[in-house]
Amino acid sequence: MTLAEHQVARRRQKRTQVARACDECRLRRRKCDNKVPCSNCTAKGRECSSSGAPKASTLTQASDEIEWLKQRVRQLEAELEQRSDQRNNPPTPIGSSSPSQVSSYSRNNAGYGYGYGDSRALKKYWAGIQLRPARSSNDAWLGSSSLHSFIQRLSVFLSIKLQETHTTLHLLPISASDSKLLDMPAAASDADPVRRLMSSTGELSTTGVYLSPIQEEYFINLFWQTYHTSLSAILDETQFKAHYQSLWVAGGKERRQSALVDIIIAMCMQYGISALPLDTQGILVEGKDALVAGRWHYWRGQTLLTYELESPSISTLQCHMLCAVYLCGGSFHNMMDNAVGQAVRTAYTLGLHIEPPSSMSNKDREMRRRLWWAVYLMDSKAGMKLGRPFMLHDSHIMPQLPSDSFAAARASGSAFTPISDQSTWLSFNLHQTTLYMKARAAYTSFYGQDLHLRDNQTLWDDPHALQVSAEVLTHHIQALHEWTDNVPSALKLKRQNNGTSLSTDGTRLSIEQFAPLWLQRQRVLLELTYHHLSVNLYRPLISFSAKPPPGSRAEAVAIRCASHAIMLSCITQQVLAESSILDGWHEAFHYQWNAAMTLVAFVVVYPHASLTAQARSAIDLAVTVFDNFGAKFAVAANAAKIVRDLCVKVDLLAKYSQESQSQYDHSQGLEGIPMDDSLNVSQGFDFDNNNNISSIGTPGDGNFDSVQNLMTAPELDLFDMAVDLDFWNSLDTLWPERDDFSKFQTEVSAV
Incomplete structure (x- = not known):
């Protein structure tokens, strides 16, 4: 073969194609082969890996990824600092996986005068709310994990979406204004x-x-x-x-x-x-x-x-x-x-x-x-x-x-x-x-x-912060699952159709008929407590402002929160309907109230999620639970009224969200309703003499005036109404001999 023929053969030889270079070769812009490990990594003694991580194809995606990585780096640095500090602190309690609560104070206390060291090492409390309970003259501080703080965020969200309000008389729980709760006791x-x-x-x-x-x-x-x-x-x-x-x-x-x-x-x-x-x-x-x-x-x-x-x-x-x-x-x-x-x-x-x-x-x-x-x-x-x-x-x-x-x-x-x-x-x-x-x-x-x-920025203002927080919680989800595995079978509620105890699989309970009532109550309360704590832990990931992207870990945690609230509602309703285990049990009532408000928020934030229909049905179960409790104590009856009023708002939002999506998809009729600005009412409700909804009307008829009264007030009273459920009592019911009781009673009667 001549030299010219050899050169032609070399030009025609096809180069070996590599589907995807390994991480190290892509980082250093080197040619990579199909070997594992590749030749370059073998020669340099480096670890050869291919993560398969997708590349950011747009400037926005790249910016988001960079911002997320910065958040992750800061989190890891904080964890390293905390672990370093814990090595110098006393050990944690026996049997507890809880990290040390002690802040990493500096050893150099000079110049501060309070013994707290470098203030830059101190942790900052999360923002809460200042709440004035019913019939109280002073504010009380409640933190971000409280249901009251969550209700405030829900109230603001609904105010923006619906631009509506009920009057106080429509939404205020009856027991809060019932003079019989404040009457002086009869003379003995x-x-x-x-x-x-x-x-x-x-x-x-x-x-x-x-x-x-x-x-x-x-x-x-x-x-x-x-x-x-x-x-x-x-x-x-x-x-x-x-x-x-x-x-x-x-x-x-x-x-x-x-x-x-x-x-x-x-x-x-x-x-x-x-x-x-x-x-x-x-x-x-x-x-x-x-x-x-x-x-x-x-x-x-x-x-x-x-x-x-x-x-x-x-x-x-x-x-x-x-x-x-x-x-x-x-x-x-x-x-x-x-x-x-x-x-x-x-x-x-x-x-x-x-x-x-x-x-x-x-x-x-x-x-x-x-x-x-x-x-x-x-x-x-x-x-x-x-x-x-x-x-x-x-x-x-x-x-x-x-x-x-x-x-x-x-x-x-x-x-x-x-x-x-x-x-x-x-x-x-x-x-x-x-x-x-x-x-x-x-x-x-x-x-x-x-x-x-x-x-002045919170967790719910930053999608990346939500993602980082979701990762923190994800590490503890496995610990809770391990707890469920360690619970003895004698303390677990049996499920029908081979369902799994202490889970959210949706299966109904199989209550053991001839077990002692105290044991049945232990089983029910243990499972309800597990779901209740899970709801409280995962609820911060339900954000009303910075909604995480679909399929993200933050959204998965929010859906997990809803699944626990649904399961809690199903269990409570079945137990009350089929047994006397929870009759009069106030803790079960508070668990259900907590779950109901969480489900309301989930439905309005995720109107098209796969779990939304089940969550909406669970809200109806919660109303049934409140009706059951409400036959025995008034505050539960008030809870039922509150949730029923909220269901009207939830269904209204769902209706217009569905119509907006349909109008956008088909490009027919009126333009879609922008859910981030204002909501124009196109239909009204017909109220009977008891203020119950009996039919739906349209603009131009007499029924539309009723819905205008419902929808046009500038501020939503949901927060005052819902919080008042928890604070309807006062010291006067325990110490009714107060000197200013008569004056106080007059003020309440005026309301």
Whole structure:
């Protein structure tokens, strides 16, 4: 072959094609072959990889990717700084995955005067809201994780979308303006045994509703099958019953004072009467709402507790914790928060934060552990619910978790049958505590992150911040799934059609018919608590302003939030319809209220999501739940009215969103309605005499005037209306002897 022929053959030889260069070759603009690893990486000793990451094809995509990478770098730098700081801090509590709450203060405190070191290392609290509760003259601060803050954002969103309002009388819960809730109690007759104060001294004698011995026995017996097994095992049943019997004097006609007995009676009156229909609640409610039943016993117990402040005992701590439960059931949130704070300080005073010494009996050591972790659980509840800093700091080693063994159950003072080979009645308390530990770790990680936002900017103003926050939560989703795997089968609710317990698969429950009621309630509450905490953790990713892109991780977390709210609504509705497990259970009502408002927000933010139809149906289930509870206490009936009013707004938005999409797709008729500007009403509602919607009208007929009244006011009262649901009570219902009560009642009547 001549030289010319050889050159022609070389020109005709086809070069080997490479589908995609490896990452290193693309970065260095080198030719890459199809080998794995490629020749270049092998020669240089580099790691050869091909991530397959798509390239940014436009300037906007490239800018977005760069901005996201900057956010990610800042987050990783913050995590490295935090890990470096944690190496110099005491270890976290035993059994807790929660990161240290201690801020990374500088060791150089000179020049600041407060001992806090370099202020640049301090963490900044997220913005909250200043709220003036119903009939309160002062504002209260509620953080970003609170439902109240979320409702405010929802209210602003609907105001912009609909430019509408109802009048206060249309939307204000009935109980907030019902004078019967504020009436002074009727004068007591000394001859009436129901209203006679049973005390060996006359120091605390006052007009009020106090129980006879038989009535006290009835309500105290409710405690052991309800709160004792379904909240925290903080009492020794045997010891309490012996203590209660020792209080009776004068041949059983009078009982000596006991703050612990009074608060237990108050709790069980609130629960027991709330489980009865309104027409059978009797004289014990004094014509008021069932949620304030027992307030006279609560008031007397609080008076007795003031004498124990300087020298608290285990009984003092138990009283503070039970008071918090009673106040939470009555929606006295700030008072509940204060009661939890007193419990935390009392627990520290009693030294419960230290592992009990080996010189104590196993029974006493287990009780002290249960008490400490009950305080931890209640502090977690209050902090996450109200969005306020935790009062109990978990940056030090805590006592061991309480045992749920057979030996511990036998020594607890209660005789409940073991529920399986490995579980006892104490297992619910243990697994509920570990659930709150994981939820608190996720909460601390999420709200403790520094998103490097500009002044006056929030998480919901920046799509990239939403993405980073979603990644933070994603790491904790697996931890919650691991918790569900560790729950014993004896504590799991069975599902029909081979459904999975503690999941969002949508399958119906299979309630075990012949299981003890306390065990059935433990199973239901454990699953409801799991869904409730999941809703609260994932809800910040439902953004009304900076909506994340479709298919993003932030959107996936928002959809996960809705799925848990849907499952919670389905479970609550089925349990109320088929059993008495949740009758009068106020915590279940608050869970449902939380889920209902979350679902309303999800439906209006994601009108075309695959889960939207199910979420809308779940809102109807929530109304059914409120109707069920509303037959027993008024605040639930008000909740049903509120959600029904919101459903009208939700359906209206969905209708016009669908029409707008259809008009845009077909380019027919009127132009699509811009959902980011204003909404022009093209149809009206026909209201009957009871202000119920009976038909739909069109512009130009008489029905359109009704919808104009609904839609044209400048400001939405949803926030005032919805928040008032939680704050409809006031101190006057507990202490109605205030000097300015008459003046206050006149003001409310005027409203």
